[in-house]
Amino acid sequence: MLPELLVPLGLLIVVAKLFEGALGRLGLNSIIAYVLTGILLGPVLNWVTPNDELQLFLGLGIFVLFFNIGFDEIDVRGFVSIIGGRYFAAAIISVAISTTVALSVTSDIFGLSFSLNLPITDALALAGVLSLSSLGLVAKVLSDSGQLRESIGLRIFAVVLIAEIMTLLVVGFTVGEQAQTADAAAAVGLIAQIVGFVLVAWLLSTRVLPTAIALLQRIFNVPQLSFGLLLGGLFLMVVGAERMGLHGTIGALLFGAALSGLPEQVRGDIMPGLRSASEGLFVPLFFASAGLYFDLSFLDLPASTIAALVIIPLAGKFAGAFIGAYLVRIDAPLTLATGLMAKGVAEVGFLLVMLERGVIGADVFSMLVLVMFGYMLLIPPLITASVEHARATGAPATPLSMPPSFARYALAGVQASSLLDATRMFPGPEVPIEEFLENWTVPGHTDYVVVSDGEAVGIVSAARLKRVRRRTRASTPLHKVMRPCPMEARPDEPISDVLERMAKYAVNVTPVVDGPDGEFRGTIVTHDVIDLLALMEEIRPQPDRVHRGQGSADGTDSVSDPA
Structure with missing residues (x-):
């Protein structure tokens, strides 16, 4: 039994990492490489099939994935600190409009013939996935292009931070085993759960876990103690969420968000182990498993449904982002709207969860995975070009505050x-x-x-x-x-x-x-x-100008980086 399990695991890991290296040279996202691995070894070559034993191991990847999202991208302190400001208002308007527009495709509340007609809770979860933004991708794009430290980069970061947290909470609390009702009591209950999640995460991240972990590190001299505490605590939080009737991803998100307030010095000591296990094992396997379920059945969907899944959420997301920034009078609304279009790993993760729970079929799943690939390929260069245009036409005034997580990137x-x-x-x-x-x-x-x-x-x-x-x-x-x-x-x-x-x-x-x-x-x-x-x-441009012989009177070749 063990060899039968280890062979597909070994194949998936080796091929996924090789694909990541090869496609990375072309500037492609690692998630695309992992999913293509699953498609190649599964539907194409039929070397790996998602049996129960393999799926049990692969399922661990989703919890590690959402822990990383909570840890890296959910800045609870930053979220709380800018509630009520213009960025908060712009993000809320954007999320509300884009989710409502996406509901016209995922539910029958507007009576459109091309809609998927999902029950309201499932429809809201899928609409949230289509409305989600990726802070991690935005930060990477801005950082790689040298634009993260600009004023407009900070503005995009702040708006995407709020929008991603709000949408993640909506999706997380609707993708689980919730009652399929749409009455006022259910809506109030959902809002109460989201507010409670934020309060608990804020309390744990500011008052409890960072202090407790730092104290345990000082008291006990046990190798990899913190790594063991994190991994064990993650699994316990997943079980706790499942027993409360929520999906385990919410427990993983909460645990990651609660630990996002760890001091940078502590993060540097304890995260390499978990990061290595995540990026070298769990995350590649998880997204490769998404490729195992990919097929061409989406071609049998009505043409109107295919067009609606591609165009309507895209248009609604961009319109909502632009309208939100414009209404609250934030400079460069077009640039901010482009930043909110970014999508990353969470979307594919949620789609696989919804496929496994029977919320969507393989046809819709495969169609939307292709859509997410399109976002990953096209949006990063559009963000870079949009920020360059905003800078060329006059950069917005420097804001007076920043989310704390911004400093970790910039x-x-x-x-x-x-x-x-x-x-x-x-x-x-x-x-x-x-x-x-x-x-x-x-x-x-x-x-x-x-x-x-x-x-x-x-x-x-x-x-x-x-x-x-x-x-x-x-x-x-x-x-x-x-x-x-x-x-x-x-x-x-x-x-x-x-x-x-x-x-x-x-x-x-x-x-x-x-x-x-x-x-x-x-x-x-x-x-x-x-x-x-x-x-x-x-x-920042000075070293480049000096290197070209344009910026120094004495002809030196380099200038030290003040950062």
């Missing part, structure tokens, strides 16, 4: 010392509020560090100070209204860790201390991070 390897401002003057605790508001406030800054005798003694909020009665401002010193510093940073910390904690404590400034006595060195302000990104983008 500022990888940058330490807190790179952002340290040791030259700024800091008010003392005896400075009157009126004098502070007149002489110390700076545009774009909302929080300020108060320093006494070379020590950071507290933080004051300009908004809070302005609420103090005018007649008492001249006689009220800052120490009467300041609060203790909720956090401190060290010069050698990754800047992404610092920004994560700043988001956790809802401040945009933190003191930086060094040495055993915690000597005050200066501050880091969120706005300065944005300024650094703008500076890095401004000087």
Whole structure:
């Protein structure tokens, strides 16, 4: 029995990784290589068939896949921090419009002849898949083209982050074994589940799991302890979700999202093992299994249904994204809409789940896998061209805040010392509020560090100070209204860790201390991070110009990278 299982597994793994390398040279997505592996070894050569034993092992891949999506792409702190803003409104409008338009194809609520006529819950799940955006793909495209650190790159990142989280939650809570009803109580229950998911993920990611894992690492000296905890915890969360009547992918998503707040230093210690197991084994096998189910039965679908599956969700998604950005007056709505069109691994993952549960047949599954391939091939160059056009016609103004996860993509390897401002003057605790508001406030800054005798003694909020009665401002010193510093940073910390904690404590400034006595060195302000990104983008072309002999008077061949 064991050889019969190991032979197809070995073939799938070897061929999938070889295809990944070969197609990667052509610039093709690794997911395409994995699915093509399954198609070649399954329907074409008939060397591998998805029997029960093989499918049990392959099924583990989907939970590892959705854990990675939750860990890498669901930034709960960033999501919560920008609720209510323009980006949030644009993303919600986009998701609402695109999902509603996709429902015209997946359900019969509009009475269209080409629709799939799925029950409402299944129809909503499939509509959500067709409306989903991929933050991971967007970040990779922008990073590879050097556009992630631009203002427009940050704007696209923020909108796609919100849209992906909202759509993932809708799909995750409808793809499971839910009641097939469409009454108001079911809708309220779905919304309550989604809100509860976000709250639990936020609590776990900010208060529980990062602290617990870091503590266990210090207490126990066991090789790969954290890796074992992560893998075991993942499977337990999957079982818990299944017993609650949800699909196990929601448990995997929640666990990944809850761990997304781990400090970068801890992530660097514990993630290589899980990442290797995921990218070298589980994920290739999972997507190869999708290829095993692919066939040409979609050609028997009515031509109107095929056209509707391709065109209507595409048009609805683009229209919703453009309308959302335009209505809330975000610059470059066409560019933001193009960014929201990106699709990646989650869509194919959900389609395979729906196929295995009998929600869709092999014909619709195969048709939509081809559609997703089209998105993966065509959208990345369109995003790059759209951002280039927006930059050429005048880049939008730099935003005042960023999701914490953005720093993990755009500022990888940058330490807190790179952002340290040791030259700024800091008010003392005896400075009157009126004098502070007149002489110390700076545009774009909302929080300020108060320093006494070379020590950071507290933080004051300009908004809070302005609420103090005018007649008492001249006689009220800052120490009467300041609060203790909720956090401190060290010069050698990754800047992404610092920004994560700043988001956790809802401040945009933190003191930086060094040495055993915690000597005050200066501050880091969120706005300065944005300024650094703008500076890095401004000087990014310099090495290229110098290399071509256009940028240096002394004829040198290279310039050090300031990042």
